[in-house]
Amino acid sequence: MQDLVFHELIEHLKNLSYSPYIHFFFWLMVLDIVTGYIKAFKTKRFDSKVGTMGLIRHFVVFLVILLVAMYSRSLGFRNFGIAWTMFFSFNYLFSVIENWEMIGLAFPEFLKPYINQIKKDNAKKLGQLLVNIDQKDKVEVEEKDNATNQ
Numbered sequence: 001m002q003d004l005v006f007h008e009l010i011e012h013l014k015n016l017s018y019s020p021y022i023h024f025f026f027w028l029m030v031l032d033i034v035t036g037y038i039k040a041f042k043t044k045r046f047d048s049k050v051g052t053m054g055l056i057r058h059f060v061v062f063l064v065i066l067l068v069a070m071y072s073r074s075l076g077f078r079n080f081g082i083a084w085t086m087f088f089s090f091n092y093l094f095s096v097i098e099n100w101e102m103i104g105l106a107f108p109e110f111l112k113p114y115i116n117q118i119k120k121d122n123a124k125k126l127g128q129l130l131v132n133i134d135q136k137d138k139v140e141v142e143e144k145d146n147a148t149n150q
Helices: 006-016 020-042 048-074 078-103 109-149
Strands: none
Touching: 006 048, 020 048, 020 078, 048 078, 078 109
């Protein structure tokens, strides 16, 4: 295993400032924040507590992205850091698209079927995951009941 030296980690962190993946993610995050605030004002659902928690969440996500990218680069797994960053970038991209639609701005019609299909697929996966979790919880409750009755 490779020893990590602090100054090497700092050097990798500095190099991340030139990464197009980090720049792409950062600007998507900024766009998500801006469109989120516009959506909140337009739908008259602005809540400062929710907004503050959202900003904290964005900051923490950005910090985690930087840490994972920095360590993955320093350990020789640069592609993992890129994949990690792009995963979160696509999540933010979908959030921006949702905000964009909620605001009522024009959106290319030819993209809507693809976005809707991705949303449906994700909803189906989430639904199946929740069903699996629910079934697992039922089994655990039944096992506890059986253990208590004995």
